[in-house]
Amino acid sequence: MRKAANDIDRCVACGVCALQCPREAIDIYKGCYAVVDVAKCVGCGICEKACPAGSIRVTDDGVGR
Structure with missing residues (x-):
């Protein structure tokens, strides 16, 4: 099953994704x-x-980096 994953090194914590x-x-x-x-x-x-x-x-496994 496809799931979202976040690369925390690239994330700027803007919150747009959460919104x-x-x-x-x-x-x-x-x-x-x-x-x-x-x-x-x-x-x-x-x-x-x-x-x-x-x-x-x-991704297919919901795993970022």
Whole structure:
């Protein structure tokens, strides 16, 4: 099943992905980077398209880097 994953080295913690997620599956951890709750994520890709830093990717296994 496809899931979103975040590359925390590229993430700028802007929160755009969290705001765009229709399942509320993304939170910004301590103002540092986005964390995806894979239990809530349905792999729709909205967050990937919205991310200005290109740190969110939807992958087959939900694993970032």
